[in-house]
Amino acid sequence: MTEPWADCRRLSHVDGLVAGLSALCGMLGPKVLPFGPGGHALVPRSVAETATSAWFGGVLSERSAEPEQPLTDELLSAAGLVALRRPVPPGPRVVETDLWWATGIAWVRLGASAALAEDCLAHLETRSLLGNLLVAGQLADALTGQLTVDALLLGGSRPTPALLHEAHRQITETDRALSRLRGAGGFLADGPGAAVHLSELLADVYLGGTP
Amino acid sequence: MIVLDDRLCALRARSAEWAADLRAIALDLDRDPDLIRRHLNLPVIEHIGLFQYPRRFHPRPLVVDGHRFHGDSALEHVVCFEELAAGDIGALIAAPGAPMAGPLVALLGDDDQQEAFFGRLLAEHTWTFLALTEPGGGSATDRLATTIEDLTLSGAKRYIGNATRSGIGVVFARSGPGPLGIRAVLVHGDDPGFSATALPTVGLRAALLSQVDLRGVPLDRSRLLGEHMSAARRGTWSWVRVFNRIRPAVAAMALGIARAAYDYVRTNRHALSPAERDRLAALGVRIDGVRQLVWRSAVAVDADPADGHLASAAKACATSLAEDAAAAALGFFGAGARLDHPLLDKLARDARGTEFMEGTGNVQKLAVYHHLARRRRDHG
Numbered sequence: 001m002t003e004p005w006a007d008c009r010r011l012s013h014v015d016g017l018v019a020g021l022s023a024l025c026g027m028l029g030p031k032v033l034p035f036g037p038g039g040h041a042l043v044p045r046s047v048a049e050t051a052t053s054a055w056f057g058g059v060l061s062e063r064s065a066e067p068e069q070p071l072t073d074e075l076l077s078a079a080g081l082v083a084l085r086r087p088v089p090p091g092p093r094v095v096e097t098d099l100w101w102a103t104g105i106a107w108v109r110l111g112a113s114a115a116l117a118e119d120c121l122a123h124l125e126t127r128s129l130l131g132n133l134l135v136a137g138q139l140a141d142a143l144t145g146q147l148t149v150d151a152l153l154l155g156g157s158r159p160t161p162a163l164l165h166e167a168h169r170q171i172t173e174t175d176r177a178l179s180r181l182r183g184a185g186g187f188l189a190d191g192p193g194a195a196v197h198l199s200e201l202l203a204d205v206y207l208g209g210t211p
Numbered sequence: 212m213i214v215l216d217d218r219l220c221a222l223r224a225r226s227a228e229w230a231a232d233l234r235a236i237a238l239d240l241d242r243d244p245d246l247i248r249r250h251l252n253l254p255v256i257e258h259i260g261l262f263q264y265p266r267r268f269h270p271r272p273l274v275v276d277g278h279r280f281h282g283d284s285a286l287e288h289v290v291c292f293e294e295l296a297a298g299d300i301g302a303l304i305a306a307p308g309a310p311m312a313g314p315l316v317a318l319l320g321d322d323d324q325q326e327a328f329f330g331r332l333l334a335e336h337t338w339t340f341l342a343l344t345e346p347g348g349g350s351a352t353d354r355l356a357t358t359i360e361d362l363t364l365s366g367a368k369r370y371i372g373n374a375t376r377s378g379i380g381v382v383f384a385r386s387g388p389g390p391l392g393i394r395a396v397l398v399h400g401d402d403p404g405f406s407a408t409a410l411p412t413v414g415l416r417a418a419l420l421s422q423v424d425l426r427g428v429p430l431d432r433s434r435l436l437g438e439h440m441s442a443a444r445r446g447t448w449s450w451v452r453v454f455n456r457i458r459p460a461v462a463a464m465a466l467g468i469a470r471a472a473y474d475y476v477r478t479n480r481h482a483l484s485p486a487e488r489d490r491l492a493a494l495g496v497r498i499d500g501v502r503q504l505v506w507r508s509a510v511a512v513d514a515d516p517a518d519g520h521l522a523s524a525a526k527a528c529a530t531s532l533a534e535d536a537a538a539a540a541l542g543f544f545g546a547g548a549r550l551d552h553p554l555l556d557k558l559a560r561d562a563r564g565t566e567f568m569e570g571t572g573n574v575q576k577l578a579v580y581h582h583l584a585r586r587r588r589d590h591g
Contacts (some may be wrong), residue, residue, distance in 0.1 A: 036547060037545070038548075080243060085547070126347075132576070134576060179563070187420075188565075189412055189414060193412070193563075200549070
């Protein structure tokens with residue numbers, strides 16, 4: 001993992017998903033707003049407010065050149081995130097650049113997933129459930145999922161769409177398993193439930209569903 | 212394989228018609244749960260409430276194509292609830308009535324209690340709640356911390372649907388040690404010491420999952436359900452039967468979410484590639500399989516309300532299906548699908564919530580395991 005991505009992951013783990021995403025956006029350069037393949041962006045509010053360039057798979061364009069549609073959602077607002085949509089410009093995207101960005105998003109999501117695992121462990125400890133074999137098995141599955149993503153992303157081979165879809169799918173599955181173990185608290189919008197939801201939205205915007 | 216007869220087919224078709232009314236208000240209710248008050252005159256909302264009342268409190272049965280329905284079989288419930296949840300699970304749960312508390316009052320309440328409870332529901336649009344889950348111990352009855360002492364109720368409940376707008380509900384509390392010390396009591400929304408606060412949730416927002424605080428709520432003996440029954444009958448014995456009957460309906464709601472996601476793809480994605488057609492067909496087959504399990508579980512609890520292992524299996528299975536189907540459906544619409552297709556996004560959020568309705572997956576798995584272990588013990 002390159003050092004900047006390590007920072008994104010660490011920030012996401014320690015300070016939350018938005019902090020990790022801010023660091024990742026910073027890697028694109030100042031005042032750049034990254035759009036996914038469908039013409040959507042999901043970024044910290046500060047990035048949306050200050051960006052002057054729109055980034056489409058590595059191709060930069062003037063941000064003011066096309067109309068943008070803000071997509072409001074109370075979960076996004078509460079987290080300090082903004083979703084936008086604008087027309088996808090004609091012409092090819094630089095696929096490698098899209099994959100590079102989706103790799104960064106995966107590291108950000110993995111950092112948030114690690115924080116979720118710690119929250120989950122703390123919760124299970126208070127409920128004296130860590131010794132329960134069903135719970136232990138599910139916890140082990142979730143942590144194995146995180147290790148698998150780690151191995152996939154660090155595997156040394158060039159990221160492919162299939163590899164990244166698998167990494168993101170695994171993070172989503174792991175997060176959902178952890179949020180289930182967190183009990184109904186994992187469904188709260190002012191708790192870990194929101195983090196899981198926002199993490200899924202990031203994957204949706206910048207990668208899309210299973211091919 | 213279970214095949215519905217003409218009577219249940221008619222109920223299913225009518226429920227599918229009603230589901231369109233729920234779908235029309237789904238996204239609005241997700242944004243503002245109180246909007247349900249503007250839709251109380253919808254026929255579907257009226258019938259959702261009545262469907263769980265004992266027969267003697269029905270002003271009139273539902274009649275569809277000459278068939279009469281009192282809503283007193285689990286199979287009727289699952290057939291109806293799958294369709295309604297495919298319309299919108301949020302609107303279904305947000306409807307006034309007594310989907311969970313009602314069966315408990317019907318089983319444990321004496322004549323006066325039933326008259327007071329169901330009479331009130333018939334007289335006005337009233338929401339009800341059933342409060343078991345607690346902040347510290349979840350729904351584990353051995354960790355129940357809410358107490359009844361000197362006819363005073365104290366404690367806290369969490370993740371209780373509709374509690375902020377309910378006129379009346381049932382609270383589980385401990386009046387003594389052990390399983391026989393657990394009592395179900397009637398509590399009114401305007402009782403002194405009672406307060407409910409809505410919790411912000413990722414999905415199922417229309418259900419208004421709430422925190423309930425019980426700070427010295429005074430009771431009299433008329434609030435204690437099951438006073439006329441033996442201690443053994445009014446405790447675990449009775450409410451296990453009630454929950455066994457409710458669980459297939461919850462499974463059917465999760466199945467409805469899966470169906471809605473599947474139907475959304477069929478309606479909104481045309482010119483599928485062969486691989487996409489195969490993926491969608493596989494999802495359809497899985498939905499059909501889980502539906503059979505849900506129907507079988509309903510038939511089983513109708514035959515013996517104490518036999519809930521199929522209901523547990525169905526609930527666990529349907530919950531997983533709902534999550535998987537919503538995720539799979541999103542996969543048919545490319546990057547940004549959750550932002551471009553708010554209904555699919557809502558289905559994905561709501562599906563996560565079915566895990567916590569009527570027992571988590573682990574609770575259901577343990578129930579299935581205990582059934583297997585018991586059968587092995589009984590039959591050598």
